[in-house]
Amino acid sequence: MAREGARPCYDPAGSDHALRAVLQDLRTGRWMAMRTLLAETTEAWQWTQRTQILAAAAAGSDVVRAWLAEEPDCAHAAVMRARVGVERALRARRERRLRAHELWIEAWDAAQTATGLAPRDPVPWICLLALAQLDPEQRWAEHRAAPPAPPLPPGPWELLAEAAARDPYNREAHHRVLQFLYARDGGRNTPTAAADPARSGAREAAGHPGTGLKEAAGPPAAGIGRARARLIEPAGPHRGLDEALVYARWAAGQAPPGSALHLLPLYVRVERHRRAGERQAHWTTDAAAREAHTALTSWFTQAPPGRRAQPDLNHLAHALWSTGQYAAAAAVFEAIGPYFTPPPWLYRAGGRDRAVDVFAAARDRCRAGTDPTRT
Structure with missing residues (x-):
């Protein structure tokens, strides 16, 4: 604390x-x-x-x-x-x-x-x-x-x-996949085709072996089915981000309770925010609030405190604060303790040097929102 x-x-x-x-x-x-x-x-x-x-x-x-x-x-x-x-x-x-x-x-x-x-x-x-x-x-x-x-x-x-x-469900492995997908925005701007299951050859009845993720039987709760039609059409300049969001929701939707993969959609939202240079637009939606709440209930309240990575705590606190869920954010800020990570705060600060100021202001706002004696 x-x-x-x-x-x-x-x-x-x-x-x-x-x-x-x-x-x-x-x-x-x-x-x-x-x-x-x-x-x-x-x-x-x-x-x-x-x-x-x-x-x-x-x-x-x-x-x-x-x-x-x-x-x-x-x-x-x-x-x-x-x-x-x-x-x-x-x-x-x-x-x-x-x-x-x-x-x-x-x-x-x-x-x-x-x-x-x-x-x-x-x-x-x-x-x-x-x-x-x-x-x-x-x-x-x-x-x-x-x-x-x-x-x-x-x-x-x-x-x-x-x-x-x-x-x-290794945390870093899945973040490395996100980085690969982000990088595709700088590659060839070609259509993304859906894979042919008959040609994969590596699948088992329970799903893709070794990924730690089961292949969904029917429309996944994370909205993968709705995204499919968009992804198989010619991609625009943000192909990699679109693919990253689909991947993040798919992976998070199949991760067990307590897995850090439940935070992947928050990371993609921060990356979209960073590229667009918009201060708040990506956080004023019902989807953003749902993603933050899901990460809270599926990861923060389920994972052993000693296994929570600092970047994940900071991204969750940032998402809850950004979506106005101050009481929940205050609990995450307490778990963060005396340390913080510049991302994602620096994207609200206009520079790395001011990231700590944004963090401190957000923490104070969330604490005030849970304490009726503070104004």
Whole structure:
């Protein structure tokens, strides 16, 4: 719980104090604490989260290379090499560096190596999924596999299946699919055809194997059936966003209680808001309010507090505040505590530096809405 009036801070480790200590060691070029922490991390959700955050911190140094030099056959070190490689490749593409393609191939090679050294680990497959966004034209065969449901486009579905076979409903894996779909807006503007179920070959009676998601029998509650007609027509300039929304609703509609996949539609709504540059229009609809309430009841009230990721808490608080559900938002703000994440607040602030101001104002408004003594 955050102290009344206290300004939150951004810390990638959030409430993971063990991770925070390791990040401090990484900044000084030491890797032993990272090795120890990863050896002690046994739950898949935490392993995925910690390796991602550690890679972001290590990508600007040779600390993982130093670890591999000492322990060349260490599976954990190989996974971290893949993580760091992906982080560098994505940064290089964003910054339009000359070595972007070279770094992409290096990251792919590292991830492939890690799949062999750590065969039960979902992270190497998540790394390959993350690289799919660098191929929006889908030149690579692994990025144009048949989809698990007809409304969805061809994509890196087999990579998702491999990740989910090792950790069903893995949060990051599904967010990487969203990033791939977003990137398609920058690719070829071609029609999106519904997949032919007879040609998929990979489906089982219970659904697409390994994705952790069952194929819907009849119209899904998330509105997938209604979206199908639009998606099989020639797509406009926002093809990727449209596909991402269909995917997010489909995935969320089939996720179990407590799964972070219930928040996927909120992330797509924030992305649409960010691209449009509109302050409020995307949140003044009944659909936005329903999505926020569904995420609250299907995820926030069901997930163990220790497993709630900071970005998810912030996106839910933002959605509830944006749709006027202040009492519910106040409870989420309390769960956030002293930490916050700049997205999604920075898209309301006009800049990253003012994101904390928007967060604090929203938190105060929601707290005031639940306390009759405050004005």
